[in-house]
Amino acid sequence: MDSDNKKHHVVVVGAGFGGLYAVNNLVDSNVEVTLIDRRNFHLFQPLLYQVATGTISATDVSAPIRSIFGDKKNITVRLDSAVGIDVEAKQLTTSSHTNIDYDDLIIATGVSHHYFGHHEWQKNAPGLKTIEDALEMRRKIFTAFELAENEKDPLKRKQLLTFVIVGGGPTGVELAGALSDLAYRTFEKQFHNINTREECKIYLIEGLPKVLPSFKESLSDVTKGYLQDMGVEVLTDSLVTDIQNDTVFYKIKNENKRIESKTILWGAGVKASAMGKILSEATGVKLDSVGRVMVNKDFSITDYENIFVIGDLARLKDGKDFLPGVATVAMQSGEFVAQLIKNRTSNAKRYKKEFKYKNKGSLAVIGRNKAVADLGYFTSKGFIAWILWIFIHILYLVGFGSKVSVVTKWALSYFNQDKGNRLIFSNKQ
Numbered sequence: 001m002d003s004d005n006k007k008h009h010v011v012v013v014g015a016g017f018g019g020l021y022a023v024n025n026l027v028d029s030n031v032e033v034t035l036i037d038r039r040n041f042h043l044f045q046p047l048l049y050q051v052a053t054g055t056i057s058a059t060d061v062s063a064p065i066r067s068i069f070g071d072k073k074n075i076t077v078r079l080d081s082a083v084g085i086d087v088e089a090k091q092l093t094t095s096s097h098t099n100i101d102y103d104d105l106i107i108a109t110g111v112s113h114h115y116f117g118h119h120e121w122q123k124n125a126p127g128l129k130t131i132e133d134a135l136e137m138r139r140k141i142f143t144a145f146e147l148a149e150n151e152k153d154p155l156k157r158k159q160l161l162t163f164v165i166v167g168g169g170p171t172g173v174e175l176a177g178a179l180s181d182l183a184y185r186t187f188e189k190q191f192h193n194i195n196t197r198e199e200c201k202i203y204l205i206e207g208l209p210k211v212l213p214s215f216k217e218s219l220s221d222v223t224k225g226y227l228q229d230m231g232v233e234v235l236t237d238s239l240v241t242d243i244q245n246d247t248v249f250y251k252i253k254n255e256n257k258r259i260e261s262k263t264i265l266w267g268a269g270v271k272a273s274a275m276g277k278i279l280s281e282a283t284g285v286k287l288d289s290v291g292r293v294m295v296n297k298d299f300s301i302t303d304y305e306n307i308f309v310i311g312d313l314a315r316l317k318d319g320k321d322f323l324p325g326v327a328t329v330a331m332q333s334g335e336f337v338a339q340l341i342k343n344r345t346s347n348a349k350r351y352k353k354e355f356k357y358k359n360k361g362s363l364a365v366i367g368r369n370k371a372v373a374d375l376g377y378f379t380s381k382g383f384i385a386w387i388l389w390i391f392i393h394i395l396y397l398v399g400f401g402s403k404v405s406v407v408t409k410w411a412l413s414y415f416n417q418d419k420g421n422r423l424i425f426s427n428k429q
Contacts, residue, residue, distance in 0.1 A: 018311030167268030168206025
């Protein structure tokens with residue numbers, strides 16, 4: 001940015017929910033904004049599992065950033081990555097060896113998979129945070145069915161048709177439900193040599209006593225019942241101890257067990273992006289055990305009121321508990337910080353200086369007409385929760401074209417007519 005430009009410059013790193021909502025609330029304001037992301041699109045992560053199971057396509061959950069902000073005169077979009085911060089000079093260094101001056105810095109780079117010190121597990125158990133993750137997961141799932149169709153060896157055939165999902169949170173639960181729908185309904189009559197309903201086995205492993213641990217216990221019980229009705233074997237109180245050679249080793253009630261599977265999928269745990277460590281080294285800010293940044297009530301960091309961390313990368317207490325790592329927190333934190341910056345730069349006398357989270361509840365879909373909703377003031381299950389889940393996800397999906405495409409594909413999928421997204425693009429073996 002030119003040094004003679006007197007406008008207040010806000011640099012936002014990350015175009016996830018937090019970064020997107022921050023920038024959107026700074027549009028047409030009296031500040032210049034530079035949005036930096038290593039991808040040229042905003043990713044709607046809540047529906048990635050449907051890309052992985054072939055219900056929708058990758059483009060349905062990806063909105064080009066320039067199509068969102070391209071006509072906004074005070075917004076500059078930059079395809080780049082942040083690799084360093086000089087807090088004294090107020091400069092951000094990028095992977096393209098560029099130094100970008102800032103007056104306010106908003107870091108919204110999110111989190112990635114956490115394998116609890118066993119990074120080697122990632123090779124056999126891919127997670128689900130990026131488009132590449134979803135397409136790789138799709139490749140593993142669909143290739144397993146294709147190979148099983150022509151496999152004569154009973155043991156190898158069983159391994160191919162056994163699917164293990166590690167993690168019983170929303171990602172794992174929704175993935176298990178979608179995989180069940182794919183195996184037992186969509187593929188039921190599409191293979192000649194395998195009986196998917198009889199031969200396919202799906203396991204969901206969760207280390208805690210219940211699935212959807214953040215939901216009310218009654219809804220967790222309902223979810224477990226839904227999954228079991230759909231043919232998923234739910235293993236709670238089961239701690240994964242190792243993953244190697246297409247085998248998951250786990251412990252339940254002090255008993256060591258194993259499941260042999262060619263398709264192991266990871267949905268357990270997160271760790272902070274590298275920006276947390278970069279920021280800590282530059283400022284001395286404290287991190288939690290998985291690298292998330294401890295922030296003040298306004299999402300600034302100690303001693304630096306012009307540096308903000310929002311979304312999943314931020315760690316902020318809300319009463320007795322920490323804010324959950326969900327999209328609504330990221331959205332609201334982005335909006336709050338943007339408004340805070342606008343108030344400061346306009347010399348407003350009175351404005352909110354502490355963030356107050358408005359909990360809009362939690363939703364999870366398990367299958368057609370099967371969902372749970374925990375909205376705090378009331379809970380719901382079944383068809384009503386399913387309709388609510390559909391409405392909320394379409395509401396927050398970015399781009400009119402994506403909304404139309406997803407609704408159309410959901411309708412086709414409901415009547416078992418959608419076939420266009422079950423393609424294997426990679427030739428990786």
